[in-house]
Amino acid sequence: MALGLLLGLLTTGTAYAVLVPAPQRVSAEAPLVERGEALYRRSCLTCHGSALQGVPDRGPSLIGVGEAATYFQVSTGRMPLARSTAQAERKPPPPEFDPGTEEGRRNLAALGAYVQAHGGGPRRPEGSGAALVGPDTARGGKLFRSNCSQCHNFTGRGGVLAAGKFAPNLHDATPEQLYTAMLTGPQAMPVFSDRELSPGEKADIIAYVLEVRGQRNAPGGFNLGEWGPTTEGFVVFLLGVPALIGVALWLGARA
Ligand code: HEC
Ligand code: HEC
Numbered sequence: 001m002a003l004g005l006l007l008g009l010l011t012t013g014t015a016y017a018v019l020v021p022a023p024q025r026v027s028a029e030a031p032l033v034e035r036g037e038a039l040y041r042r043s044c045l046t047c048h049g050s051a052l053q054g055v056p057d058r059g060p061s062l063i064g065v066g067e068a069a070t071y072f073q074v075s076t077g078r079m080p081l082a083r084s085t086a087q088a089e090r091k092p093p094p095p096e097f098d099p100g101t102e103e104g105r106r107n108l109a110a111l112g113a114y115v116q117a118h119g120g121g122p123r124r125p126e127g128s129g130a131a132l133v134g135p136d137t138a139r140g141g142k143l144f145r146s147n148c149s150q151c152h153n154f155t156g157r158g159g160v161l162a163a164g165k166f167a168p169n170l171h172d173a174t175p176e177q178l179y180t181a182m183l184t185g186p187q188a189m190p191v192f193s194d195r196e197l198s199p200g201e202k203a204d205i206i207a208y209v210l211e212v213r214g215q216r217n218a219p220g221g222f223n224l225g226e227w228g229p230t231t232e233g234f235v236v237f238l239l240g241v242p243a244l245i246g247v248a249l250w251l252g253a254r255a
Helices: 002-019 032-043 066-075 102-116 137-147 175-184 199-215 229-254
Strands: none
Touching (some): 137 199
């Protein structure tokens, strides 16, 4: 009896949640660009302007930046920007733009289509995920060393640049984000158009980045923050010197 009542309540509740649309939601049926416009008005207009022309001291024009830049900036959580810093930082995207969910992907596509409709610009790559991971990791490594490592380090760990800027660790970037970062060159990063790095070369670079990421879960179980010889030397000092003193004392005691 109580169980029946509970079940009844649960089904009514679920049916209600499913059938009654949440207010404020942009309708899923609206054509892509229209849906994108509604999302833009809500999350981006205050800084980028009613016609994407930009707003002085708030945000640059988005005319011609294209859907690739939109995808990169929004899916990595850089946009919508919350506060001005030397450089917009990667952070978890708001749930409505989370590329890990169906709704997030749909909203990202809509927003991209809306921006793309204003002056064109670099498109997102066809395909996603594994389709963007090339077969030739060795070639990817060579290309990475000549094009990316001066800023992102040889293993993609990242590094400090001038004026409060930095090249981020490539730990978390998805294949789409790696691809669109290369295509659009955010901030201090150069643009790698398809003339500079063909789609196939980009895909091999992505394969390399994913591979070194895998390798870096230090075989010893503890990677000392990956800061290199300095920390390693320090740890040797901390552990090694007492050990040597111990040996010396032991030898002394035996003599
Ligand atoms: C609080 C202000 C603010 C909001 C809100 C905001 N942006 Fe931005 N946006 C900026 C600033 C400032 C920059 C340039 C600095 C940077 O890239 O870090 C920028 C840069 C960008 C760029 C890169 C432009 C280029 O030339 O490559 C894109 C794309 C972008 N924003 C899209 C969006 C979208 C889409 C939204 C809404 C989901 C949004 N922004 C919301 C302030 C904002
Ligand atoms: C001149 C230095 C420089 C070079 C060279 C460079 N980058 Fe970057 N990269 C940056 C900077 C700076 C950012 C951060 C930009 C921002 O936050 O707006 C960045 C951001 C990224 C991101 C975003 C990471 C994230 O998690 O959000 C990816 C992915 C990336 N770079 C990949 C590459 C690849 C691949 C190459 C080589 C083809 C490359 N970069 C070459 C400076 C560089």
